[in-house]
Amino acid sequence: MVTALATGSATAALLAEAPATSKGEQTRRHILACALELFREQGFEATTMQDIAARADVVKSAAYYYFPGKEAIIQAYYEVVQAEQERICAEVFAETKDLRRRMKVAMDTKFDLAKDDRRLLGVVFRYTGEPEHPLSCLGRGTAEIRRRSTAMFREAIAEERLPKDLEELLPVALWSLQMGLLVMFLYDESAGQRRTRRLSDGALELTLKLVGLAKLPVLRPVRTKVLGLLREAELV
Amino acid sequence: MVTALATGSATAALLAEAPATSKGEQTRRHILACALELFREQGFEATTMQDIAARADVVKSAAYYYFPGKEAIIQAYYEVVQAEQERICAEVFAETKDLRRRMKVAMDTKFDLAKDDRRLLGVVFRYTGEPEHPLSCLGRGTAEIRRRSTAMFREAIAEERLPKDLEELLPVALWSLQMGLLVMFLYDESAGQRRTRRLSDGALELTLKLVGLAKLPVLRPVRTKVLGLLREAELV
């Protein structure tokens, strides 16, 4: 049975390509695609593993074989988005050394990719308050994807000649900003989430200005102080 | 059967007092107390509604009659904490007009009350990314408790003569700061969460300094700009 991938979503197509490796990987992708379809159609809560298995033409326990639970599917979804963002950024980074363009693509792509899946994306934050949980978006279980995300921002500013401390601080700061904006994005009822987009642009301009200023030696002590505080808090 | 309330927790005692009104309210409290005991003993996930009902000597559906689910119990717990914080703050506010002392008690009490219940507190953040969910800590369903929390901060700064815009901005800013620190508090592995405490104190001093500076008319345009941005984002 061929999976109907015509969902119009920005990520659906990604699941189709990449010539299936093992049989298992094929099924895994098929289940993931079906699950996302259902999540989009009826929402996350309303969709059961039963439903997912049924649409994917496998039994329930097969779905569990590939994903420990519904949340794991969201995790997989987020990884697809992250990978796609990296691909797009790499393309643009290769094209231009202009800081503004690089930053903008790094900040905007995730919004673009997730714009029709806000309810899905929300589930990523479900275990924010539970450090031990493998899906905690700030916990150990997601350290790798976080590392990839900050690495992308590091890449974005790589062409600039910046003070060492800023080079260290900025990627983490931008990652935090993105996470914050992502939450706002979820709550933003304005058409096309224009409000969040504008705030994102505003924050970007502010950051660029700050980066410009930061080169002045006058501001060194301020940076050192902020960095010290964050280091003490083990946030960087 | 008498409930063992000797859990050493800062909130347990609160559930005992207050001369039971209706029969229902009595049972409700009893179930809540038992649930919290179990959550503390075995964690939130590991505890089932069955367990809770069993310890409270009622049947499962009785527990459901009072609480729509496990999360609702956490919600109730958070409300108890909030109420207790308000009580303590009111006491201190009546005692002193000193801004530093007022702010400190407003910021610290929640940490003090929840210090042994970090895993419980984490569950409060579970629906952060799902605006529609009644328990979303940023959603409509929790607007009332958020209002109470910001009102407390407003109360804390009420004795100062501050510019109008700051009077509006500060409570929201402090509330956000508290939420952020709360998340950090949950992840903080340092003994007694000293790290978070220190950061909290640092942020407090910084705020006090800013409040001092803000009275200077020179900074007016900066404030206006920030407030404008936040207003546009409908964050205040």
Next chain:
DNA sequence: GCATTATTTTGACCATGTTCAAAAAACGTT
């Protein structure tokens, strides 16, 4: 006190989540 109404409690019920051991299929080796 008795009848009426609202609240509380109950046990039975079903869907869903989750686990598991065993069957089946795919794979690699000789």
Next chain:
DNA sequence: AACGTTTTTTGAACATGGTCAAAATAATGC
């Protein structure tokens, strides 16, 4: 192709989450 091994699939089993109508109890008005 026959063999053993690994991966994948299956169906059955059980616990938990969650609902419901009806029984029991408490509250209220007469």
